[in-house]
Structures are given as C-alpha cells and as structure tokens.
Amino acid sequence: MDSYDKMRLLYLGLLIAVILGSLLMRSGGRIGHLLRQAGLWVVIFSGVSFGIATLQGDLIFTSQNQTVLDDGRIELTMQRDGHYYLTANVNGAPIEFVVDTGASHIVLTQADAKRAGIDVSTLRYIGSASTANGIVRTAPVTIQSLQVDDVTDKNIRAVVNGGEMNGSLLGMSYLNRFEKIEISQNRLVLTR
Template sequence: MRSVKYVLFWLGFIVLITLFDVTKDDVANRKYFKFFPNSITQNTSVNYGDGVGVEFRRAKDGHFYIEAMVHGIPVNFLVDTGATDIVLSVKDAKRLKHHLKYLNRKKTYHTANGTVKALYVEISEMQVGKFIVNNVKASVNVSPMRTSLLGMSFLQYFHFNMSGDKLTLNSY
C-alpha cells in the first residue's frame, strides 16, 4: 500500500511538471506562466526601454536596495526574492495612496517571522531604470517595516543575476 502512495505521488509530480512546461507562453521572447496569479495578464504590460540592463551595488549591510519610481514618486525597496509580492510599508503606502488601486481584499502571508495580514493593492505604474511595469500586484503590510520589499511580483518580469556585490536586472 505504501509503494502505491509513492508511485501516485511521483506520477502526480511528473504530471505537474509536464503541465508547467506545456503551459509556457513565449510572448515577445519573454516567458510567462498562465496559471500563476502574478503572471502577465492582459492588464499588465512591461516596457523594457532599450533593453540595456540596470546594475545595483550591494549595501554595507549585505542587502541590495533599489530606488523605484511609482508614478514619479521615489520609493526605496529592499530586494527580496523570497517575497511573493511587492510589500509596501505603511509609510510608503501613505505617500502613494492616490496612486494605488485597492483591490478590496486582504492577503495572508506566511513568513519566517510568522503570519502577516496585508491589504492587497495594484500599482498602475512602477519604474526601475528604463524598465516600466504597469499594473503590478503589491500589498500594504500593516505590521511595522523599515523598508518596502521588492518581491517577485515585480522581479518575475526580468532576468536578474547576483554576482559578488552586483545585482543586474535585464529584459528577457
């Protein structure tokens, strides 16, 4: 009986991997996945400018910080590849309140520090260097944060590479 469970588990795993591979879309040479909620949709657009990458240096504390423009308002972000979405601090959300679309729902995140509740929002325009992403999903963390987080809901649209003290964002 136990071996049947293992066989079913691995068979299901293989089916999921196959499904994942088959559902890839190649849109203008950039790969997105149809069944992820933060993937490119008809409402999301990405402008890669001239396609030249943007480089950032590691800070003394070991992290990468990026200044992004949200509707022309500068916001400092800590790059967090472990964060599903962009997470705005309450302070930054207050500065951006007229430029955020509130999606009338809360989202629960399970982090290393425990469970966190957040308000789900959409940023209609966000720019890093020459790269512009429209209608990107984010959340406003009701817990205190020093810096907003730049998570995968933004980073997924780019090829990014960390090498030594340098982080590079490139178009696909």
C-alpha cells in the same frame, strides 16, 4: 534614509556634541580658540572617515548603489547590511525597495503606500503573509505605474503590509519580469 543611516547620523551627532562640549570646557570661554580647535577636529574626523571609507570601497558621501547600464541592465551594489536596494518611482513617488527573492509579491510599507498616493485608511487587510516575524495581514493594491529608469510597468499587483516593516520589498511577482537575475562579486544585475 534607512535605520542604519539614522543610527550613523545619531552617532556622529553625539560624537560632535561630546567633542565640542569638551573643547568648550577646556577653552575657558575663549570662543576664537574653541572655533579653531573645533575646525581642526572636523578636518581630522573628515580625513579619517574618508580614509576608512576609501579602504572599504564605499565612499560615505557618494554611495551610488544603483546604476543603469547602456544596454538597459540595472546593476545594484550590495550594501553593508548584505541587501540590494532598488529605487523605483511608484505612482510618481520615489520608493526604495529591498530586492527580495524570498518575497512572493511587491510589499509596500504603509508609509511608502501613502507616499505613492494610496489611501491606506480604506484598505481591506484580507490577506496574510508568513514572515520571519510571524503571520502578518496584507491588503491587496494595484500600483498604477512602477518606473525604473526609462522602463515603466503599469497596473502592477502588490500588497500593503498591515504590520511594521523597515522597508518595502521588491518580490518575485515583479522580479519575474526580468529575463535574467545575476549575482556576482557583490553585484546584482537585472536584465530585461
């Protein structure tokens, strides 16, 4: 769940709390009436949300942004924030990456590195990288396995970012393993 999803969840939670609070105050303590009103609002809100999502072509509850085609190509759908995301198993742990052609390497957040079984307390931050937020320290690591669908790559060089990041990056050191990277009509297709 990225920060956009967390904010949307927080917004929906606050909206539901306001509606339920309003209904409770108006009902004068009649719980049965309150539950009927709450159910009606849930149906109305769900219908409107579904309608808006359908019009935008992005169903909220069935967002599938990564598809492996029959010929092995990986197709990613551009997300609302303008990025393409790819989920790969890193040392057996699912990690969501931003596909970033501007990044030289695979860059893991500290949290994702931990999830992948890397002991971040022993890392030596001896490298540096220039980012939009300035210079950050990086620690070189070796990913034992990186798997996307049925393709597994072994002993992949990557770095762990010593600073704060919103998500891990899948940079050119990995993307160069693909024969072709094609972007067309809000779709990114990776071909081996």
